[in-house]
Amino acid sequence: MRYEIEAVADRLREVRDAKQLSQRELSRLAGVPQAQISRIESNSVDLRLSSLVAIASALDLEIALVPRKAVPAIKSITRQTTDRTVIQPPTIGKEMQQLQKAIRALQIDAPTLPELDDLRRAAASLQRLQIDTRFLDNLRSVRHTIESANITEQWNGIFEAANSMKALRIQIAHFKPENEQRSANRPAYSLDEDDDDA
Amino acid sequence: MRYEIEAVADRLREVRDAKQLSQRELSRLAGVPQAQISRIESNSVDLRLSSLVAIASALDLEIALVPRKAVPAIKSITRQTTDRTVIQPPTIGKEMQQLQKAIRALQIDAPTLPELDDLRRAAASLQRLQIDTRFLDNLRSVRHTIESANITEQWNGIFEAANSMKALRIQIAHFKPENEQRSANRPAYSLDEDDDDA
DNA sequence: TTTTTTGATGTGTTTTACGATATCAAACAT
DNA sequence: ATGTTTGATATCGTAAAACACATCAAAAAA
Numbered sequence: 471m472r473y474e475i476e477a478v479a480d481r482l483r484e485v486r487d488a489k490q491l492s493q494r495e496l497s498r499l500a501g502v503p504q505a506q507i508s509r510i511e512s513n514s515v516d517l518r519l520s521s522l523v524a525i526a527s528a529l530d531l532e533i534a535l536v537p538r539k540a541v542p543a544i545k546s547i548t549r550q551t552t553d554r555t556v557i558q559p560p561t562i563g564k565e566m567q568q569l570q571k572a573i574r575a576l577q578i579d580a581p582t583l584p585e586l587d588d589l590r591r592a593a594a595s596l597q598r599l600q601i602d603t604r605f606l607d608n609l610r611s612v613r614h615t616i617e618s619a620n621i622t623e624q625w626n627g628i629f630e631a632a633n634s635m636k637a638l639r640i641q642i643a644h645f646k647p648e649n650e651q652r653s654a655n656r657p658a659y660s661l662d663e664d665d666d667d668a
Numbered sequence: 669m670r671y672e673i674e675a676v677a678d679r680l681r682e683v684r685d686a687k688q689l690s691q692r693e694l695s696r697l698a699g700v701p702q703a704q705i706s707r708i709e710s711n712s713v714d715l716r717l718s719s720l721v722a723i724a725s726a727l728d729l730e731i732a733l734v735p736r737k738a739v740p741a742i743k744s745i746t747r748q749t750t751d752r753t754v755i756q757p758p759t760i761g762k763e764m765q766q767l768q769k770a771i772r773a774l775q776i777d778a779p780t781l782p783e784l785d786d787l788r789r790a791a792a793s794l795q796r797l798q799i800d801t802r803f804l805d806n807l808r809s810v811r812h813t814i815e816s817a818n819i820t821e822q823w824n825g826i827f828e829a830a831n832s833m834k835a836l837r838i839q840i841a842h843f844k845p846e847n848e849q850r851s852a853n854r855p856a857y858s859l860d861e862d863d864d865d866a
Numbered sequence: 867t868t869t870t871t872t873g874a875t876g877t878g879t880t881t882t883a884c885g886a887t888a889t890c891a892a893a894c895a896t
Numbered sequence: 897a898t899g900t901t902t903g904a905t906a907t908c909g910t911a912a913a914a915c916a917c918a919t920c921a922a923a924a925a926a
Contacts, residue, residue: 491872504874535683762894
């Protein structure tokens with residue numbers, strides 16, 4: 471298969487990963503079976519345009535046919551437009567992922583809840599901060615609040631959760647700005663992928 | 669079918685038109701049957717990605733999956749990057765089309781001919797000028813020179829043709845710059861599409 | 867550890883794109 | 897007027913995508 475096709479497949483997975491969606495979640499959003507998404511991402515099918523559009527739309531992407539010589543400029547714009555996520559320590563990263571997932575679940579079960587937007591905003595603003603591992607339990611606690619509120623349908627729990635998150639944001643922001651770092655690619659903590667077995 | 673798919677189909681036709689390629693010519697370039705191209709452009713099939721890539725490549729386009737919010741910026745870049753063609757009076761426009769076609773034919777029959785690039789450049793530079801109808805015969809003559817050179821395989825005719833075009837360019841450029849007009853959308857002459865039957 | 871989630875892969879069936887080929891009317895060129 | 901080109905269609909056969917399932921091992925969460 472042509473490299474351009476592979477590039478499309480790679481890009482779809484890249485964006486899905488960036489949005490931290492599982493294939494099953496994307497499947498629901500796009501109306502395409504999970505098995506099919508897997509096959510598409512692993513580039514083992516010559517997918518139809520309708521499938522591509524469905525998945526791309528679900529990922530908030532549009533298909534653009536652009537002149538070859540405009541490609542570099544367009545890549546640049548795309549990069550600028552894409553929100554870069556702060557890279558968190560692994561445990562924090564995973565917990566944030568869970569948090570997002572809890573919020574998405576909430577969106578499905580109670581889409582009209584007025585606090586939902588508030589909650590999403592609070593979470594998004596957290597994402598942009600470098601979060602120390604010592605806040606892990608706070609994050610967990612917030613998530614549990616959301617989850618049980620969702621189960622028991624006691625929506626005032628959501629209100630609490632949003633407030634906790636805002637408070638937490640202030641705490642985190644005020645904590646140790648000595649540990650300076652930009653939104654860069656290189657994390658401040660040491661990645662655990664140091665295969666130093668010597 | 670979804671509007672995004674229609675948009676792709678429309679864009680393919682738009683670019684093909686802009687490049688003044690017939691479906692059959694594009695067919696040869698892309699390795700896709702003309703019938704299929706027709707079906708695709710009229711949006712009566714849900715084409716596969718491989719087909720899209722083949723056709724897009726032949727049109728010198730790439731497929732980009734871009735964030736929705738970047739779309740306006742990307743459209744703008746695409747527009748800037750796309751060469752705008754001067755709109756000629758109908759007769760001139762058609763003759764220039766024929767000329768391009770003759771050159772393309774030449775490219776197929778004698779791809780290694782050294783003057784070919786020269787010829788193409790000369791034609792391209794003509795395209796950017798506003799050409800008065802009085803030069804119609806000159807253009808025709810140049811084209812005939814090329815065509816018969818191609819048939820008789822007397823390639824020195826191509827050399828002549830290229831020189832004639834360069835001379836013609838100077839003539840045209842020096843002629844009546846009073847008839848001022850930018851590369852705009854609105855032509856200086858009156859379009860023949862005035863359905864005044866009264 | 868136990869349970870859940872995730873991505874990959876398999877199967878059988880239906881639908882559809884695709885290619886090859888041919889035809890045709892309308893536009894166009896000579 | 898005559899010949900050529902163009903885009904749209906039609907038919908037929910084949911290959912392949914899409915879908916609805918169903919697993920399953922590995923990773924992750926509890």
